[in-house]
Amino acid sequence: MLQLPDVVRDRGSKYAVSGGKVTSREEADAFLAELKRDKKFAKATHNTWAVILSDGTPLKGDDGESGAGNVILRMLEREGVSDRIVVVTRWYGGKHLGGDRFRHVQTCVRAWLEESTG
Template identity: 40%
Template structure:
């Protein structure tokens, strides 16, 4: 019964995150499928949940990816197996879906991803220039540590919000800092719970970094936290990072959420 309860919670979360992309084929048999598309490639995952998942058994999985080569399919299957082995006894479907999405990004995207990056270099970022502004005090904005890779710099910012006006105030407060205002991207996601209706208001802004805002919103959804706004600032350093930049954006977001106390530290 514990496994079935865990499955129900996981399915509900996946429906919330992926909406109509997550489809139920047979409710009694606990069979589902989802299609992940990136560029000219797509992968359909057909998933059936055994009664003893996740405590004892993995989900039964079939992949349909006609546009991928045999080697690419083998790489994908091995990656999903590794994800399961790292999470035995825990729900794994979200991690599987996002791993497929990540690998499709890598397959389709080095040029496509690089095209979305700007070629202008910002001024060098100083460790000391990102101190909270006066407005941060009223909003209690938490600033994460800087993550640096090949001259690009990433930093997360998070705060409690209770309205879209609070979200705007957060952005205005951050951009009152000249360095943040001149950053290449300020990627935003937020979730707000209406206290009267229990409905969730959520949205994101890529700010020119395609898919990045949606990934931040996915993170907030899977963590099931609300009344939160998060911004990840990126200063592009002139060297293309390809898909690595999404990993840094995610890490910057998780780090500041932990630092602010919104999620438990690992």
């Protein structure tokens, strides 16, 4: 598991990104469960995620941050990345970020892709 703990801070919100190899829905669920064993991630406002399995099956979860899973999925598709789950975690800081929240998700995914393939 590759974790980047403090990628973006904006108006009190904090973002982190994690990811690793998964080859099935069950492994994706296990990855998320393992991540949430860390109380810090379990208490996060959102743990949004996506993965494209090697058979082409897209999986995603918004965890209350509507549309964020799709943002991650589109970035993985563009990069041709499969069997790698990417989870963007947000701790809400009390102020709405509007569309900036999607830019922050993109920044996190880019950082993870750079670190993991780097």
